[in-house]
Amino acid sequence: MDSSEKFNLIVEGLQEVIGESELINIIKERNLRLYWGTATTGRPHVGYLKPLLKICQFLQAECEVTILFADLHAYLDAMKSNWSQLKYRAMYYEELIKNTLILLGAPIEKLRFVKGTEFQLSTEYTINVYKLMTNMSLHDAIKSGAEVVKQTDNPKMASLLYPGLQALDEQFLDVDAQFGGIDQRKIFMMADKYLPMLGYKKRIHLMNPMIPSLNSDGEKMSCSDINSKIDLLDPPKTIKKKINKAFCEEGNVNCGLIKFVEMVLFPILDIRKEVFKINRPDEYGGEIIYENLESLIDDFKEKKLFPGDLKLGVIDWITKFLEPLRNHFNEDNMNNILERAY
Numbered sequence: 001m002d003s004s005e006k007f008n009l010i011v012e013g014l015q016e017v018i019g020e021s022e023l024i025n026i027i028k029e030r031n032l033r034l035y036w037g038t039a040t041t042g043r044p045h046v047g048y049l050k051p052l053l054k055i056c057q058f059l060q061a062e063c064e065v066t067i068l069f070a071d072l073h074a075y076l077d078a079m080k081s082n083w084s085q086l087k088y089r090a091m092y093y094e095e096l097i098k099n100t101l102i103l104l105g106a107p108i109e110k111l112r113f114v115k116g117t118e119f120q121l122s123t124e125y126t127i128n129v130y131k132l133m134t135n136m137s138l139h140d141a142i143k144s145g146a147e148v149v150k151q152t153d154n155p156k157m158a159s160l161l162y163p164g165l166q167a168l169d170e171q172f173l174d175v176d177a178q179f180g181g182i183d184q185r186k187i188f189m190m191a192d193k194y195l196p197m198l199g200y201k202k203r204i205h206l207m208n209p210m211i212p213s214l215n216s217d218g219e220k221m222s223c224s225d226i227n228s229k230i231d232l233l234d235p236p237k238t239i240k241k242k243i244n245k246a247f248c249e250e251g252n253v254n255c256g257l258i259k260f261v262e263m264v265l266f267p268i269l270d271i272r273k274e275v276f277k278i279n280r281p282d283e284y285g286g287e288i289i290y291e292n293l294e295s296l297i298d299d300f301k302e303k304k305l306f307p308g309d310l311k312l313g314v315i316d317w318i319t320k321f322l323e324p325l326r327n328h329f330n331e332d333n334m335n336n337i338l339e340r341a342y
Contacts, residue, residue: 001062003027009061010206013054015182018192019204026176026204027061034058034177034206037068037116037169040089043342044096045229046318047211049104049264052097054179054208056106056271065111066173069093072116073165076158088341090115095337096232099328103321105271119172120165128171128198132164135197136190144190147183167191170203177204211263212256214246228256233329233338236319243315248307253297257307257314265317266293278313288313 006027011017026032036051038044058065071086094113101108119125142155144163166187170178178188188205195202213228230242248257261276269276276296278288288309290296299305328334 006032006061006063009057010063012057013208014206015209016185016207017205018188018207019177019202023177023204031062031064032058032177032204033064033066033175034179034204035066035068035169035173035175036179037070037073037166038093038097039070039074040086040093041074043231043233044093044100045231046260046264047229048097048100048232049268050211051179051181051208052100052104052106053264053267053271055101056104058179059107059111066114066175067094067097067111068114068116068169068173070116070166070169072120073162076162076165085341086117088337091337092341095334096325096329099325100232103324104268114173116165116169120169125168125172128168129161129165131198132168132194133161135194136164140190140193144186146186148187163187163190164194167195171195171198171200175203177206179206180208181210182207183210209263212259214242214256214260230318232322232325234322235326239319239322240315243311243318246311248311250307251301251303253301257310258297258300261296261310261314262293265314266296268321276313276317278309279316280309280312284309 003024007024010023010027010032011020017023023032036055038048055065055067069090071090074089075083075086098108098111098113101111138160141160141163145159148163163186166184167190170191178184178191180188185205185207188207192202192205214230215228230239234242243257246255246257248255252258265276276290278290280286280288288305290299296305296310300310329338
């Protein structure tokens with residue numbers, strides 16, 4: 001694979017790339033080193049499939065990918081994890097994300113998993129935290145974490161540390177680039193501002209669009225809102241209940257459910273060379289098959305595809321796709337980890 005092919009794979013579908021010229025120069029000489037971090041807070045949901053699909057492409061482009069399980073960040077973010085849970089949540093996240101990537105067909109042989117507490121408690125890292133804090137303003141600490149860290153009128157000091165630590169991770173993981181959602185943009189810009197003050201280089205930043213809430217209220221799908229998302233291990237009855245409650249107005253293609261179909265369901269179908277089937281009862285017209293997203297969107301706009309039928313198809317697809325993950329975590333050792341994590 002030549003550098004132009006790698007570049008196209010790396011940037012395909014991203015909402016924004018900062019440092020594109022540096023990216024081009026690096027992949028002409030060697031493989032790109034990048035990381036994606038996820039705080040080990042609530043249970044991962046189907047919104048995670050969007051960044052994991054992108055990680056598949058990074059691996060296909062021969063990038064050296066590190067996945068950071070940001071356990072310390074989870075503790076700092078309004079203590080969404082208590083100290084005793086950190087170990088087990090990181091174990092749960094690694095097992096779940098690794099198996100999801102395998103389900104997506106990712107080549108994970110060269111994928112590296114790292115926990116934040118493996119290096120963020122070292123003397124060198126701690127000294128750099130203090131150096132960073134002597135430079136960073138309170139305004140920048142609050143502003144940079146506005147879309148990521150839980151905000152309050154009287155924030156804890158821990159939540160103000162969170163964005164700075166994420167910036168330092170770029171240096172201590174020895175990467176060229178950080179990948180994240182567009183909601184991370186302010187943290188990325190803060191990193192660009194402050195890392196050079198410590199004598200470190202700016203990194204490339206690759207930003208994914210966000211999966212909207214199933215409630216279609218303008219918010220991203222969130223671990224903290226159980227009604228906005230489907231957990232990767234939700235049982236079939238829960239999946240059916242949540243999808244049936246999802247906002248899906250006839251003819252309105254800007255709702256969260258349509259965006260999920262567009263950003264997650266059809267990309268996975270394309271990878272698997274499968275079609276989208278809606279198993280509608282014969283008395284209501286029988287089976288519907290869509291071979292591509294465009295025909296589904298057109299039918300929904302023209303009100304030929306009804307919300308109830310779309311929900312039926314999505315319920316069936318999610319339930320079947322996630323079945324291997326549910327089966328894996330029904331094993332005794334996995335259940336033990338899950339119970340201790342949550």
